[in-house]
Amino acid sequence: MLAFLLLCAIFACFGLILGYSSILFKVDADPLVDKIDALLPQTQCGQCNYPGCRPYAVAIAKGEVGINQCPPGGEDGVKALAELLGVEAIPLNAELGLEKPKSVALIDENKCIGCTLCIQACPVDAILGAPKFMHTVIVSECTGCELCLPPCPVDCIAMETITENTAFSISDSYLIAGEKGQNIQLQSF
Amino acid sequence: MRIEVAYAKPYEQALLSLELAEGATAEAAILASGILQRFPEIDLQKNAVGIFGKLCKLEQPLRAGDRVEIYRPLLADPKEARRIRAAKHSSVFNIKELLDSRL
Numbered sequence: 001m002l003a004f005l006l007l008c009a010i011f012a013c014f015g016l017i018l019g020y021s022s023i024l025f026k027v028d029a030d031p032l033v034d035k036i037d038a039l040l041p042q043t044q045c046g047q048c049n050y051p052g053c054r055p056y057a058v059a060i061a062k063g064e065v066g067i068n069q070c071p072p073g074g075e076d077g078v079k080a081l082a083e084l085l086g087v088e089a090i091p092l093n094a095e096l097g098l099e100k101p102k103s104v105a106l107i108d109e110n111k112c113i114g115c116t117l118c119i120q121a122c123p124v125d126a127i128l129g130a131p132k133f134m135h136t137v138i139v140s141e142c143t144g145c146e147l148c149l150p151p152c153p154v155d156c157i158a159m160e161t162i163t164e165n166t167a168f169s170i171s172d173s174y175l176i177a178g179e180k181g182q183n184i185q186l187q188s189f
Numbered sequence: 190m191r192i193e194v195a196y197a198k199p200y201e202q203a204l205l206s207l208e209l210a211e212g213a214t215a216e217a218a219i220l221a222s223g224i225l226q227r228f229p230e231i232d233l234q235k236n237a238v239g240i241f242g243k244l245c246k247l248e249q250p251l252r253a254g255d256r257v258e259i260y261r262p263l264l265a266d267p268k269e270a271r272r273i274r275a276a277k278h279s280s281v282f283n284i285k286e287l288l289d290s291r292l
Contacts (some may be wrong), residue, residue, distance in 0.1 A: 106199060111269035119242050125256070128197045130239045132267065133260035136197035138204055154270055 033061045039080045041072045044123035045145030047097045051125065056081065071097035072144070104142040105149070105158040107135055111156035118148035118157060190253035194222035196231065198261070203227055209251070215240070216247035218257045229260055 007073040037057035048069040050056040059065045060081070068090045075092060082089035092099065107118075114132040126142040129135030137157075148157050149164075190211055195204045205222045213221075215238055225231055237260045239245050244260075251257065 009227070025198065106252050109199060109264050111265055111270070112263060113265055113270050115267075116242060116261050125241065128195050128202075128242075128258050128260075130242050130258070130260050132263060133237055133244075134263050136199060136202065136261070138195065138197050138202045140202065140204060154265075 030058075030061055034056050035084055036060050036081065039073075039077065040070060040085060041077065041143070043072045043143040043145045045072060045143070045147060046123075048097070060085075066093065068093045069096055071099055083122040086134035095126050100144075101161050103144045103161040104139050105137045105144070105146070105157050106160045107137055108156040108158065109134060111154045113154055115153060117153065121147045121151045123147060190251070192218055192251050192253065193256040194218050194224055194259075195256055196224055196228055196259040212250050213250045214247065215245060215251060215257045219247075219259065226260070233259075235253060236260060 032059075033054075037054050040052050040053040040057060044052045046052065048065075050059060050065075056065070056070065058066055067085065067087070068078050070077055071092065073081075076091075079089045080091060088117045099175065105118075108126075112129075112135050114129060114135060116129065116131050116135070118135060119127045120130055124141055124143055126138050127135055127148065128138055144159065146159060149159070190204060190213075191208055192213075193204060193206050196202070203224055205224060207218065209218055209221060209224055216233065219225065219233065219238070225233075233247060237244055239258050239260065240248060240249070240251070240255045241258070
């Protein structure tokens with residue numbers, strides 16, 4: 001009986017120590033990571049060798065990696081990061097890829113066989129489709145990361161550079177009423 | 190709950206965000222979104238619908254964050270496409286065989 005009570009007392013002590021230390025040593029989410037993440041292009045392309053923009057931001061904040069590992073962000077991105085962190089701007093690491101103009105994926109409807117492999121590869125859910133139904137890129141969601149290109153078994157996805165003349169860069173958004181009288185934004189390109 | 194309704198064509202897409210009562214169905218979301226007026230070619234009796242790439246029925250109750258998608262049929266026949274791909278590969282193989290036999 002005494003042993004049981006002693007054990008209870010010890011556990012209670014541990015509990016109190018843990019509870020107190022969780023308050024005492026509370027760590028807030030690093031605000032620097034948020035600031036770095038906000039400067040990254042959010043393509044989630046993985047060219048920096050991190051699984052996405054946020055993990056790369058965390059690595060920069062820790063000082064593990066240079067600020068020149070993001071090809072989609074380009075030289076401007078490096079400059080912005082250098083300014084934020086108060087370090088010297090360095091040239092982009094060309095081994096990871098080159099800075100390209102903003103482009104989006106476009107699916108060749110005559111070739112798509114509805115296999116869903118591109119949908120699984122897309123990091124931002126920008127492809128709409130289901131097994132054996134047409135797959136279509138939602139241009140407003142596409143970050144141009146090109147991760148959908150390698151898995152396509154029929155090579156039906158091509159990257160289209162966005163210019164002022166591109167048909168879908170002309171956005172015509174308008175409002176329609178939804179339930180509860182709320183406004184919904186309809187985006188079409 | 191907040192959900193989305195989406196329909197897409199290569200050069201024109203709609204991705205609508207709307208607020209619905211809990212337990213609303215996929216059909217209710219599509220009707221409430223007004224997407225049918227925007228794209229008159231959609232026929233809910235013919236076009237398949239789903240949530241994030243997975244086919245579902247119109248009566249499917251939704252959960253917060255779901256994206257109700259309306260699909261279009263394929264233009265290519267997957268079996269035919271496969272046959273063409275296979276034929277291409279075998280013709281390359283035949284040329285190789287031919288070259289080997291000549292050597």
